[in-house]
Amino acid sequence: MFVALTPKTASLLFTLLTLFSASCFAVITPQRQQAVTVCDATIQPDWPVDFTATTCQQVALVDVDPQGKTLWLQLTLPVSKQQLTQLKPPLALYLNAKASSSSYLNGYHLGNNGLPGNQPDEIAGNMDARFYVPLDLLLVGDNQLVVKMSAQQSLFTLPNPVHFIGINHYNAPQHHLQRYSNWMLVILGILLTATLYFAIRSLQSMQRGQHLLLALMSLFAALQLFSEIGRALFSYSYPLHDVRLLVIVTFSFGFGLCLLTLITQRFVRTHAVHWIYAGAAATLLTVILIPGFDNKTTAATFCPMLLSVILAARHGYRRRNLAAAATTVTLSLFLLIIVLTADYFHETLYFVLITLLLSVLFMQQAKDYNALLSNQQLDKERIAKLTLRLEQNQQHNKPAILKIASAGKVDIINTAQINFCQAAGDYSEINLTDGRQHLYSGTLKNLESELPSTFLRVHRSYLVNLEQVTRLQTSTNKSSGSAASLLLQNGQQLPVSRRLIPAVRQAVTTEIN
Incomplete structure (x- = not known):
């Protein structure tokens, strides 16, 4: 992760960065353990800087820390003739560090990233900086890089605030950090x-x-x-x-x-x-x-x-x-x-x-969800069976009646005696178990609302009494697909709508069981 690194991890990361860069293009970069010279910029605030002063000290590059201070950093960038010919102009100095900075290469001022200085004067620079480097500025042999750095506006002190320093082809400042x-x-x-x-x-x-x-x-x-x-x-x-x-x-x-x-x-x-x-x-x-x-x-x-x-x-x-x-x-x-x-x-x-x-976790959740659905479906089937049994017991103990008015009189029909009902335009035919018929002055939908739940709509034209059903018969035809019909106790067969076959099968199974 691009976060604060321990010295061991930082060295490993820097080595990987260097090896990756070298495998794809020439890059000039110091080793993390390379000795560099650091001077207190509050004592020598201006360029040029005397790096031989007694107040200066040598540390490893990985240990350079500008947090809460202002310092000068001097390091050497050795460049071979082969590297110089492999570098593709335009070039840039990359400085990925938690600091404002001002960079000098071989005495030439490359530019500023923010403005390093003491706390009241510092202007915060970008975390990842890039400075244009003229090609003729680089020399075969040792090149001196001097950087003034400060980080006076930190919320936290990180163990390794300097992440990468190097010269390469001019690109985005985050070029060395975006491989993934x-x-x-x-x-x-x-x-x-x-x-x-x-x-x-x-x-x-x-x-x-x-x-x-x-x-x-x-x-x-x-x-x-x-x-x-x-x-x-x-x-x-x-x-x-x-x-x-x-x-x-x-x-x-x-x-x-x-x-x-x-x-x-x-x-x-x-x-x-x-x-x-x-x-x-x-x-x-x-x-x-x-x-x-x-x-x-x-x-x-x-x-x-x-x-x-x-x-x-x-x-x-x-x-x-x-x-x-x-x-x-x-x-x-x-x-x-x-x-x-x-x-x-x-x-x-x-x-x-x-x-x-x-x-x-998603697969485990899906498995639990499917198991829960199965249990709920079983519960629904048990509830449906219980409800139907209660309706049947209620109908047997106190049969429901249906009143039909016609020709100035009212016929009272015991719903248990109804075999099935059939749509007939704006009317409905009520077929009784003894073969008689009555004409209901209303649609099948209206009639369905007046009958108990032991009656089931199995087709747009048929409403059947489940207590009169003995078997559900299905067949498959290559041209028309699945077809089904209900066999009643009197031997009659009623068609079942194709889309209602699953619901009818479940209801009939519940009734027969």
């Missing part, structure tokens, strides 16, 4: 898509809380990733670098806390809130006490995940729960990779793993 931006943009798109998907799913009533947590996890990961690659995409002044690091840690903490909440909701039966509060407090304390923002960012996710592993493992052991065991293995592998790659756990690996972790 294209891949990261792809992952960013995946995370934002996941955020939208889970946010929409959270609008449904089923598993709303868990879908909301997955949406927040995806969002926090996406925002953290965007903050990470933001340095490669945008130029910003060096004081904002501290804010950016703080934002990255905050998003990492948000992701970890949501993960812990999700695991406790799934696998903790009692005192779940207490575990969440305890995990949040322990993580926050660790983040505050641990040095270095790269370590803070990792700890903000590592600590909640470690507690999540413990909770999932405990539930899996006590309940012999396979889902808890699978979650334990997945999170444990993630933690193991973090531990094994602690010295070079950069943003590509981290966010690839985060995306894979979200994918695993």
